[in-house]
Each structure stands twice: as structure tokens, then as C-alpha cells.
Amino acid sequence: MKYFEDLKVGAARTLGSYTFTAENIKRFARKYDPQPFHLDEEAAKNSLFGALCASGWHTGAACMRVMVDAEKREAEQARARGEEVVSFGPSPGFKNLKWLRPVFVGDTITYSSEITGLRELASRSDYGLMHGLTIGVNQNGERVYQFESTAFIPRRPK
């Protein structure tokens, strides 16, 4: 991650991929979203989805994981080049999260993100706010997931 001042609206990057299995779908669902269509193949067949599919929150959590992994990868590359490494701050939330299509067993979702806005904060001089559009696309090229993200990004010390 770079400083807020180094970011540009329109900059896009692929974050990484996550494969959903019957095992990880059911494990997430048992803990957080035990609706029958996330837990049981037979019940899912008779649901609107037609087959066992991941909790939407599993799709969201998996996206967070590939985002963190991408940050770590890029931080290592920056360190290897002898550059300073900056950690991004927390997020105040998101907007317009859409589960566009079900995520089924065996689907591999590739997540990517684009910077859509950069805003200075009146309340604090050490962070800026980054707006982004993050999407998830399955192996057939169909968009299954998207949301408008926000994150606090450290500003370059003066």
C-alpha cells in the first residue's frame, strides 16, 4: 500500500482468487448462516438457487482475505525494492453490496478493485478516505459480487 497522496482515481488491480468447496461453504454456514441452501445439497436443489451455494457473507469474507493477501504481497515487493511500506487503515463501512449470482461448489471467484474516489478528511490530517468498487467474477466470466468500499489510508507525513 502506498500513501494516500500516491493513489490515483481509476487505478485498478486484480486482488486474487478464492475457490469455494462444499467443505468451506458448509463450515462457514454452520457458524454464521445455517440456512438450508448453504448447508444441505438436497434442500438447496429445491431452493431458488437450485444447488448448494455459499453464504453471501462467505463471498464477502473471502474477498477480504484476498485483499489482505494482495496487500501483503505488494508490501513484500515494495520492501524488496527498498521502498517504505505503509499499512492501510480500517474501513468505516461499505455501500451497495450486491450478490448478483449464487456462488456454487467448485466456483473460483477472482476479485478485483478500482479506486473511484479520494477524499481528504476535515476531521483528521493523518488519514484520507479511499472509495473503491470491488467486484468478484466467476470462472465463466460472470460477475457474482460487487460492493462500494471505503478505507482510511495514511497520509504522507509532512
Next chain:
Amino acid sequence: MDARTARICYEDFEVGSVRTYGPRRVTREEIIEFATEFDPQPMHLDDEAGRKSMLKGLAGSGWQTCALMMRMIYDGLLHESSSLGAPGVDEMRWVRPVRPNDELTIKITCLEKRDSKSRPAVGLVRHDLEMTNAKSEVVMTSSYSGFFGKRNPGAAS
């Protein structure tokens, strides 16, 4: 659950009605377990790193708070409803960090309901949600929608 046998169907949501669920205690182990698998940032894994961060202490991943919210809605309502899944979330605000041993409560207010145009047996219900901790501080707010089956698809709603 089949709308013919579910206790809560599309017809049972009244605009303006309020439901409260919880409390649900969040343990340190759960916070670290979720973060290890899905959000391994230092402030979600380690006390010292948390203290040094903007969150000023170990805090759960916001995505875990969403997942916990989901579970609380399931336990409170969805398990005996004709829920058919959800198209998305209009807005989610992570207002305050969720700490180990926080006891979370959710309050959901029905905002709007709409018949599905393409599927006569289905309706969409939109809710506002507020999650608070034991000190009654708001930790998260949201506005989201869910599909529910109708008990009597032929009747006017």
C-alpha cells in the same frame, strides 16, 4: 422453509415494526479464528498491534460483525421463516470496534416491502438494522433487503 409451513412469511412483516435479538457474546478466540481465516490484519489478531492501530485495541473484523449479524438474524427470525436469500446490502457502517467479550444486540426495523414482479410467490422486505454493545453504544448500522416466500401468493398483500 416452505412458505406453507413457515411461521414468518412475507405477509407477516409490517412496515414500521421493530424486532430485537441478542445478546450474543463474542469471544477473543472467535475474533482471532475469523481473522486468521478471512482478515489476517494485525489489529484483528494481536492486542499490541491493535493498540497501535486506529482501532486502539484488538477488534473483530467488520466482516465478522456482518457474519455475526447474519447469524443473529437467522437465530431470531430466518430459521422459522420463508427466507429465500438476499440480493444485497444498501449500506453498512462500522461505527465502533467490536471487542472481545462484547455482548451484541440487534434491532431491526421494517422499512419497506415490495412484491416481486417476476415471481408472484416472492416479496422483497427491506430493513434498517442497528447493532449495539452492552454499553448501548452503536457498533454497526445497516440497511439491507431479503426475499421471502408468500403464504398466500394469490392474495393481495
